[in-house]
Amino acid sequence: MLTEQLLAPVPGGTGRYTRELVTAMAECAPTGWTITGVTARHRDLSNAVIPGVDGPRALPLPRRALTAAWERGVRLWPGGDAVHAPTPLAPPNAKRGLVVTVHDTVPFTHPETLTKRGAAWHQAMIRRAAERATAIVVPTAAVAAELSEYAPGPARVHVVGHGVPSFVARAPEDADQIAERLKLPPRYVLAVGTVEPRKGLGVLVQAMALPDAPDLPLVIAGPSGWGDVHLGGLPADRLRLLGYLSDAELAVVLRHATVLAAPSMAEGFGLPVLEAMAVGVPVVHSDAPALVEVAGGTGVQVSRNDPVALATALRDVLTDPGRTATLVEAARARAAGFTWAKAAESLWELHLELYHFVR
Numbered sequence: 001m002l003t004e005q006l007l008a009p010v011p012g013g014t015g016r017y018t019r020e021l022v023t024a025m026a027e028c029a030p031t032g033w034t035i036t037g038v039t040a041r042h043r044d045l046s047n048a049v050i051p052g053v054d055g056p057r058a059l060p061l062p063r064r065a066l067t068a069a070w071e072r073g074v075r076l077w078p079g080g081d082a083v084h085a086p087t088p089l090a091p092p093n094a095k096r097g098l099v100v101t102v103h104d105t106v107p108f109t110h111p112e113t114l115t116k117r118g119a120a121w122h123q124a125m126i127r128r129a130a131e132r133a134t135a136i137v138v139p140t141a142a143v144a145a146e147l148s149e150y151a152p153g154p155a156r157v158h159v160v161g162h163g164v165p166s167f168v169a170r171a172p173e174d175a176d177q178i179a180e181r182l183k184l185p186p187r188y189v190l191a192v193g194t195v196e197p198r199k200g201l202g203v204l205v206q207a208m209a210l211p212d213a214p215d216l217p218l219v220i221a222g223p224s225g226w227g228d229v230h231l232g233g234l235p236a237d238r239l240r241l242l243g244y245l246s247d248a249e250l251a252v253v254l255r256h257a258t259v260l261a262a263p264s265m266a267e268g269f270g271l272p273v274l275e276a277m278a279v280g281v282p283v284v285h286s287d288a289p290a291l292v293e294v295a296g297g298t299g300v301q302v303s304r305n306d307p308v309a310l311a312t313a314l315r316d317v318l319t320d321p322g323r324t325a326t327l328v329e330a331a332r333a334r335a336a337g338f339t340w341a342k343a344a345e346s347l348w349e350l351h352l353e354l355y356h357f358v359r
Contacts, residue, residue: 001022001025001035001036001037001038001053001084001086002037002038002039002083002084002085002086002087002089002090002091003018003022003037003038003039003048003050003053003055003056003086004038004039004040004048004063004087004089005018005086005087005089006018006019006039006047006048006050007039007040007042007045007047007048007063010194010223010225010244011047012194012223013103013193013271014086014087014103016165016271017086017101017103017162017271018086018087019050020162020163020165020166020340021086021340021343021344021347022035022037022050022053022086023050023051023052023053023166023340024163024340024341024343024344025344025347025348026050026051026052026053027052027341027344028341028344028345028348029348030348030352033348034054035052035053035054036053036054036055036056036057036078036080037049037050037053037054037055037056037057038055038056038057038058038059038077038078039055039056039057039058039059040058040059040061040062040063040065040066040067041058041059041060041061041062041063041066042058042062042063045058057078059076059077059078060076061076067089070089070090070091070092071124073092074092075091075092076091077091081097081355082097082099082351082354082355083097083098083099084099084101084347084351085098085099085100085101086101087101087103088100088101088102088122088125088126088129089125090125090129090133092128092132097134097135097351097354097355098132098133098134098135099133099134099135099136099137099347099350099351099354100129100133100135100136100137100155101136101137101138102126102129102136102137102138102143102147102151102268103138103139103143103268103269104143104266104267104268104269104290105126105143105146105147105150105151105266105268106122106198106266106267106268107119107120107122107123107126108123108126108146108150108151109146109150109266110198110265110266111123112197113196113197113198113265113266114198123151126147126150126151127151127153129151129153129155130147130151130152130153130154130155131153131154131155132155133155134155134156134354135155135156135157135158135350135354136155136156136157136158137157137158137159137160137347137350138157138158138159138160138268139159139160139161139162139268139269139290140159140161140268140269140289140290140293140294141159141293142268142289142290142292142293143159143268143269143290144157144159146289158346158350160343160346160347160350161269161294161338161342161343162269162271162274162338162340162343163338163339163340163341163342163343164274164275164278164335164336164338164339164340165247165271165275165340166340167247167248167250167251168251168254168275168278168279169278171251171252171255172248172251172252174248175251175252175255178248178249178252179252179256182242182249182252182253184219184252184253184256185216185217185219185240187216187258188216188217188218188219188240188256188257188258189204189208189214189216189217189218189219189257189258189259189260189261189314190218190219190220190221190253190254190257190258190259190260190261190276190281191204191218191219191220191221191222191260191261191262191263191272192220192221192222192250192253192254192260192262192272192275193221193222193264193272194222194223194224194225195220195222195223195224195225195229195231195241196225196229197229197265198264198265198266199222199229199263199264199265200263200264200265200286200304200305201220201229201231201263202229202230202231203263203304203305203306203307203310204218204261204263204307204310205218205230205231205232205233205234205239206233206307207261207263207307207308207310207311207314208234208238208239208311208314209233209234210307210308210311212308212311212312212315213311213314213315214258214259214314214315214318216238216258216318217237217238217239217240218234218238218239218240218261219240219242219253219257220239220240220241220242221242221243221245221250221253222242222243222244222245223243223244224243254272254275254276254279254281255279255281257276257281258281258282258318259281259282259283259284259314259317259318260272260273260276260281260282260283260284261284261285261310261314262283262284262285262286262291262299263284263285263286263302263304263310264285264286264288264291264304265286265288265304265305266288266290267288267290267291268290269290269294270285270288270290270291270294270295273285273291273294273295273299274294274335274338276331277295277298277299277331277332277334277335278332278335278336278338280328280331280332281328282299282300282317282324282327282328282331283295283298283299283300283331284299284300284302284310284313284314284317285299285300285301285302286301286302286303286304287301287302287303287304288304295331295334296334297330298327298328298330298331298334299327299331300313300316300317300327301313
């Protein structure tokens, strides 16, 4: 398992995905199978240590050099009977079963929301995976459909959803102290995600500044990313930027939220939506296909880039408690079907099938 994402400067959602998935796969590993984490060379590998997983084994090259080597086809990998890459960064391994995860098709559908270099790199890696990997894993049927259009290839595509993160399942014992330390308002609109153009946070701030928006503070939980994301337009007492949060802090911030806003331009899955569904927080989300698929009709859907519609939807969630309660109940039930154990079992079935086929 390539666990390099755990050591990224901003691990983000793919970092959380990697940790949750690898942990779950280690817990249900078939008899005779073990998982070893593999990373590039780093001074400190502690963030890539996962209970039940061997390693991490560091390859001899640092991240940039390793990425460049793999781009040029250098087969630098420590071995194993199967290879699993939880992001498009993957070794050019053609002899064993190679499974590569493609989280979204944003580099193709919305390249302007990434850096030019980032969009080009991801396009190239996704196309290479479609041509050379034994199988590709995507989190939603929406991504599978888009992948067939933008990066067709012989690799088999499997839809394997995410699970509700373990830290969300129960509130931390010191939840009250965390809430007090973060100075959380009594009620607030919450957005979770890296502050970058794709997340639609500028549109959310515009929406919250409109007269029809709920008179609540907006809390944004997530590290700074790239791009000039304009978050001006709200008084200082109505906008809180919490930056990067630990899992325990994020669990508390989620549970205390009045409503979650997910106005993304594009997503491959939308883990914050699932997290909010699981803890009973109503969700207002954009019409990005993956978010529509994950919410399954249990959230309030609005068009992308429409601050007026977003403001109205957020207000309606608060002014129609009966409808909101019905949606929340349905969302909890739907979220219960998304588990990391189910995802891990599906991936083990895939790896075992490929192992016997490739041999």
